Amino acid sequence: MDVNRIRADFEPLARERNGKPPIYFDNGCMTLRPRPVIDAMCAYYTQFPACGGAGRSHHWFAQETNERVEAARESIRRFVNAAHSDEILFTRNTTEGINLVARTFPFQKGDVILTTDKEHNSNLVPWQYLAARIGVEHRVVPVRPDNTFDLDALESALKDPRVKLAAFGHVSNLDGVEIPAQEIIRMCHARGVPVLLDGAQSVPHQRVDVQALGVDYLAFSLHKMCGPSGVGALYVRREHFARMDNFLVGGDTIRDTWVDRPPDFLPPPYKYEAGLQDYGGRIGAGAAVEYLERLDMQAIHEHEVALNRYLTQGLAQFEELEIIGPPEPEKRGSIVCFFTKKPGLGLLADMLDERSNIMVRSGMFCVNSWFNAHRISRNVTAVRVSLYMYNTLDECKVFLDTVREILAEPMFEGLPILPVREP
Amino acid sequence: MSDKTIIQKFREIFTGPSPYLGRLQGATVCADALACRGSKDHLYLYARIADERIEDVKFECGMCDPEMFVTADLLCRLIHGRRVSELAYVDWPAFSAALGFESDDMKAHFEGARRVLDALVEHHWAGKPCEF
Numbered sequence: 001m002d003v004n005r006i007r008a009d010f011e012p013l014a015r016e017r018n019g020k021p022p023i024y025f026d027n028g029c030m031t032l033r034p035r036p037v038i039d040a041m042c043a044y045y046t047q048f049p050a051c052g053g054a055g056r057s058h059h060w061f062a063q064e065t066n067e068r069v070e071a072a073r074e075s076i077r078r079f080v081n082a083a084h085s086d087e088i089l090f091t092r093n094t095t096e097g098i099n100l101v102a103r104t105f106p107f108q109k110g111d112v113i114l115t116t117d118k119e120h121n122s123n124l125v126p127w128q129y130l131a132a133r134i135g136v137e138h139r140v141v142p143v144r145p146d147n148t149f150d151l152d153a154l155e156s157a158l159k160d161p162r163v164k165l166a167a168f169g170h171v172s173n174l175d176g177v178e179i180p181a182q183e184i185i186r187m188c189h190a191r192g193v194p195v196l197l198d199g200a201q202s203v204p205h206q207r208v209d210v211q212a213l214g215v216d217y218l219a220f221s222l223h224k225m226c227g228p229s230g231v232g233a234l235y236v237r238r239e240h241f242a243r244m245d246n247f248l249v250g251g252d253t254i255r256d257t258w259v260d261r262p263p264d265f266l267p268p269p270y271k272y273e274a275g276l277q278d279y280g281g282r283i284g285a286g287a288a289v290e291y292l293e294r295l296d297m298q299a300i301h302e303h304e305v306a307l308n309r310y311l312t313q314g315l316a317q318f319e320e321l322e323i324i325g326p327p328e329p330e331k332r333g334s335i336v337c338f339f340t341k342k343p344g345l346g347l348l349a350d351m352l353d354e355r356s357n358i359m360v361r362s363g364m365f366c367v368n369s370w371f372n373a374h375r376i377s378r379n380v381t382a383v384r385v386s387l388y389m390y391n392t393l394d395e396c397k398v399f400l401d402t403v404r405e406i407l408a409e410p411m412f413e414g415l416p417i418l419p420v421r422e423p
Numbered sequence: 424m425s426d427k428t429i430i431q432k433f434r435e436i437f438t439g440p441s442p443y444l445g446r447l448q449g450a451t452v453c454a455d456a457l458a459c460r461g462s463k464d465h466l467y468l469y470a471r472i473a474d475e476r477i478e479d480v481k482f483e484c485g486m487c488d489p490e491m492f493v494t495a496d497l498l499c500r501l502i503h504g505r506r507v508s509e510l511a512y513v514d515w516p517a518f519s520a521a522l523g524f525e526s527d528d529m530k531a532h533f534e535g536a537r538r539v540l541d542a543l544v545e546h547h548w549a550g551k552p553c554e555f
């Protein structure tokens with residue numbers, strides 16, 4: 001994989017501040033976008049900026065918009081190896097995709113939904129909200145002490161015949177740990193339980209083949225894989241549509257309406273894509289997927305693990321820092337998340353940014369529930385490095401050197417190492 | 424980078440260590456907020472109030488700068504043992520007198536911490552239990 005060739009496609013990497021380049025390590029939130037994606041979006045806005053949608057305008061610009069949007073849908077279908085393009089619904093993000101499943105799945109009062117205890121808020125709150133609204137039960141399958149998935153706990157949870165859906169993060173945005181999805185889906189299907197995967201952190205970094213996995217629903221975000229902000233996708237295995245309720249309804253979801261009888265809805269995917277859409281964004285999303293298809297996803301994954309190895313061994317020399325999750329970099333993929341255990345290091349992310357233009361994220365990464373359940377001290381801060389294909393070993397070296405420099409500041413000398421957890 | 428005096432006081436909080444640092448077991452009321460506009464200083468205050476008196480108080484400060492740690496620690500010192508009705512007297516003049524100097528930066532941090540204290544008092548009057 002020619003990282004320098006890839007980097008040339010991403011214009012923000014050529015910028016400088018204080019004579020130094022950017023080091024973008026916040027890909028878990030959103031990735032940078034390559035030139036072809038920006039060009040595809042610009043083409044929409046400069047050449048055919050019209051309404052799309054099956055039942056709307058039929059003129060030159062509208063036809064071109066529809067063709068490009070459906071081509072984008074087909075690109076996404078191909079990327080995740082869905083059997084049919086109507087199994088790909090455009091959404092705004094993973095959050096909306098999960099909410100779509102939560103609102104349309106034929107739940108009844110007393111049904112049980114499983115998640116782990118380490119989910120992004122977007123795969124926790126929809127189920128808690130549903131529990132409060134219609135009386136389903138949200139039940140947790142706790143992860144192991146090293147944050148890996150516990151298949152025994154799942155086996156135990158699945159004994160309850162009331163379990164109707166299992167919804168898990170495929171790769172954790174907190175620590176990069178990947179669940180054994182294939183085995184989980186096998187176990188769930190043996191009990192007639194469909195599976196929703198939050199693919200926000202997996203689809204950008206590896207080949208996720210929905211047919212090979214047998215997953216029922218897969219939600220992911222194109223802005224985490226070189227696509228425009230605010231574009232996501234939800235894969236729904238075709239057989240589930242018959243049981244799914246409507247989500248947002250109105251324009252573009254209907255074939256025909258009357259004032260005195262129910263509407264005639266369009267089939268999926270259009271049934272679930274109400275109103276005027278972000279056509280430029282969808283066209284850009286298609287360009288993003290096509291860009292990734294020209295690369296070797298396995299090589300991207302291996303590149304990220306190699307950088308993770310380098311960072312992990314480098315961070316090990318600092319007693320002030322503690323990696324979250326399993327110690328093996330192979331088990332954390334593109335993510336290196338760690339606690340800062342010395343007073344004042346809560347500002348480490350700011351210091352990295354000020355000194356060396358290193359952009360990381362600190363906080364709870366929308367996994368507040370995990371921090372609360374583990375009684376993580378609020379005097380301790382978590383910092384996340386999330387890597388992608390355009391990051392380099394040199395960038396990781398600058399990161400480690402800057403961390404070393406900061407920790408050597410007199411301000412931190414002699415200060416105690418704080419406990420991570422409250423008693 | 425923070426003033427030397429502040430750094431010294433910040434270090435003393437952790438080398439002491441300060442009795443006000445940490446999570447208070449058995450807190451009857453608590454509050455949290457981003458204490459400083461435009462920054463990430465997230466201050467958590469915990470108090471045990473009995474007979475309308477602050478029997479014990481502690482704080483945690485996530486992603487806080489040394490100024491906020493110093494502010495929170497001194498604020499806890501000033502309110503520990505006071506009656507809830509007396510907290511209004513813990514104002515900037517009283518705080519800066521205890522601090523030993525004035526600065527716009529510390530005043531801004533005090534005002535942020537004061538907002539969290541005001542929220543704690545509101546929770547107390549509303550009977551809202553501590554959920555942490």
